[in-house]
Amino acid sequence: MKKDSSVLVKLSIFLCCLYFLFNSCSEPIPASKVTDISDIKAVVDIYQTLTDENDNSISVSLYDRKGKMFGNDSVNVTVNGKKIEYKIIQGLYYTKTYLYHTEKIAPENNQYEFQIQLANGKKFFLGSVPSLKLSSSRNIIYDEEASLNNDFSIQWSGLHDVNVLYLSKTVKVNTREKSNVETFMEQPGDTIKIGPAGTYTLKKEKFSKPGETLDILGFEFTAEKTGTMNPQLLNGSSITINGNHDEQANFK
Template sequence: MKINSYVQIRLYMLLCGLYFLFSSCSEPIPASKVTDISDIKAVIDIYQTLTDENDNSISVSLYDRKGKMFDNDSVNITVNGKKIEYKIVQGLYYTKTYLYHTEKIAPENNQYEFQIQLANGKKFFLGSVPSLKLSSARNIIYKEEVPLSQDFSIHWSGLQDVNVLYLSKTVKVNTKEKSNVETFMEQPADTLKIGPAGTYTLKKEKFSKPGETLDILAFQFTAEKTGTVNPKLLKGSTANINGYHDEHATFK
């Protein structure tokens, strides 16, 4: 019997939903099946504040050759000799994230050193990430309230390890209709490569364009570094650290 197109579409959507449900609910492969570091992809992410190197957040995610996270039968990860706690994070639609996470671990010799012990007892160097040099937001000079009739400048110095400036604008949307409700829209951030000292100027002509007026300029002075990972790890393994100073100016 021929099935009409409406029924076919409904069946297709049902099958897709069931596939997503079962694939999301499926458990990761047992860590006991991973017998060598060459079977693993590791992703190491560290956030460290730029005013206190001990104020940090460290996460490590492990994946198998098929890109699937695996659970913790008896796999241990340490950073600077301290064990990282294994966690299962419940997400939306029955999804789960399996990762190792810890906070406030002091770097040693300006490094975060990671070791892994597999379920079979084998130990390996996992990765190494340099800590970020400290700096002060007081070295970022600018006007917090800016007239729309003047150019806006930021001056900075002594921001060790800071190498990226992210700039994002919040604009007021101008409408012809009179209303007590004002509409604001955040625009995608611009990215500038910078050094520890410099100047950035935004010309007043850039504050506004038809239908929009600049309201807030947020700027994030960011330090980003890449560490090293065990070369035997699977392709795509990474080790990164970042920290930033968040500032903003308001335009009137």
């Protein structure tokens, strides 16, 4: 019985591997079979720097009704009237990513608007999202060289669309053994909802735990927005834009 059970487990693993390999190597659905906007799930991701609205990166991923990514030179996607290049990216284990990608596209009337033309010539509104308002990291005030003996405060103002603050820590691991090599470890921090102006204070008691000492505190002021998609698209369609100011303080 144990031998039969082992064979079944191995057979299941083998079949799963075959399924993964088949799905990874198989080509996407032919573009000619996608005849309407209701046949598509679209995911649009935009990164825009907060100091230059023309410094951006735009990616559009399309999926069929089975959730399989597809794309084709005969399916055109545009943003603000400019065609987005279609790319096939070769990944590991024979996997491929079918992606529409472009960079440095200026928003028009503070907006990114996307259109799609299918292989049969039909054109549809795909989605739109407002551009991010610009702001300066000079409006973020803190001590770049901070003391472990005092509370640490950050003040900011005029960051406009910024609505999330991500905090992360790099700590020095203290060991009993004497060594010339110091060990550092990154730790996940906190995610805090914020407004365009405010103050955040980290108490010195939170700096360290037994066996470790805070070395670097990273903080990322992030602006995140979601836009509007064509309601005829499949569920799961989305359009998001984000940008950030990255800062860090060193502790002694």
